[in-house]
Amino acid sequence: MRQVAEPVGRTSKRRTLVWSSVLALLLVGLVGAASYFFVQLTDIPPSAAKPPAGPPPSFPVEGGASGPRAATDPVRTTDDLELVCENWYYPGAPKFRGAAPHPVLISVRDQLEVTYRSVRTLNQTAYAGSAAKRKAWAPKPAQTQLVACLDLVGGGPKLRDCKVEDPDPLVLPMKQGRYRLTVYEVATREKVAESNLIGKDESCPWVAMTGPDRTLHSTVDDDQLYRVLRKRVEG
Numbered sequence: 001m002r003q004v005a006e007p008v009g010r011t012s013k014r015r016t017l018v019w020s021s022v023l024a025l026l027l028v029g030l031v032g033a034a035s036y037f038f039v040q041l042t043d044i045p046p047s048a049a050k051p052p053a054g055p056p057p058s059f060p061v062e063g064g065a066s067g068p069r070a071a072t073d074p075v076r077t078t079d080d081l082e083l084v085c086e087n088w089y090y091p092g093a094p095k096f097r098g099a100a101p102h103p104v105l106i107s108v109r110d111q112l113e114v115t116y117r118s119v120r121t122l123n124q125t126a127y128a129g130s131a132a133k134r135k136a137w138a139p140k141p142a143q144t145q146l147v148a149c150l151d152l153v154g155g156g157p158k159l160r161d162c163k164v165e166d167p168d169p170l171v172l173p174m175k176q177g178r179y180r181l182t183v184y185e186v187a188t189r190e191k192v193a194e195s196n197l198i199g200k201d202e203s204c205p206w207v208a209m210t211g212p213d214r215t216l217h218s219t220v221d222d223d224q225l226y227r228v229l230r231k232r233v234e235g
Contacts, residue, residue, distance in 0.1 A: 068189040075141050078119045081186065082107045085117060085149035089189035096145045096185040096192060100235025101132055103139030104146040104183075106225065112152055113212060120150070122222045136233050146192060147184050148229055154178045155217055162204030162216055172208060177217030181225075183232055195228050 068087050075081060075090050084090075085107050096102055106120045126137035135143070156176030163171050177199035183192040199218035208216060 075144065075186065077141055078105060081105045081141055081144055081147050082117050082119065084147040084184050084186055084189060085109075085151075085182075086115075087189070089184075090186050091188075093186040094143060094145045095187050100233070101136030102145045102233050102235070103136050103143050104148055104229060104233045105139070105141075105144050106148045106150060106229075108150045110150075110152045110177075110217070110219065111209065112154070120225075122226055124222065125226055144186055146232065147186055148225075149182045149184065150197075150220060150225070151180050151182075152177055152217060153180050155215065156198070159202050159218060160204075162208075164204070164208040165206060172214055172216050174202065174204065174216040174218060177219060179220055181220075181228060183229070193228075193232055197224060197228070200224060 068089055071080070071083070071088050071090050073080075074092050080090070082105075094103075106122070107117050108120045109115065109117045122137050126134050156178055159174045159176055161171050162174050163169070179197045179199060181193075181195045181197055183194070184190065185192055197220050199220045201219040201221040205216070
């Protein structure tokens, strides 16, 4: 059988075609890999790539190894101010200096087993008096100089039994509530004052929020808080 020699030009074209196909396959592979890599990068959540500007929802309580932390965002809400009780401060907040009044926010934790806090306002003091009283005791968050952290730290002797209707009808024991009140400057978290208080309000609540031991505690009344804080707030 006679073999017909293929022209040199045709052989070169075939080789060129083969190499073009190989290069095309390599290019497709590289583009696919690059696309996958890009998708993997863009799937990274922003929070993982850059830390948040302000404080997280919660932070270790006072006494943590890192010490007080400075927030990079300004005070906007009462929730921001409550973080002062959890080891944060706001360098841009008004300083505790100069003439009174020195506006205060009161933040309360009245259960031993939880870290949840709530804002408390002395309504009769804040809203039944002058504009200066309102500015001092119910200030706008950005104008607040002080945060008073009221924390239940323990229970004393039993005082009475309380019949509670909500969420279920039941009888709960009430013990003497023992509290620590600590006042901080918002701008630095420097401690301004500290007091130990016994809750004088022994009235039974209509709605009960209790911990696992289902025990109520007497609470600190408005008059107690006003007398303790008045010197720092009103001067």
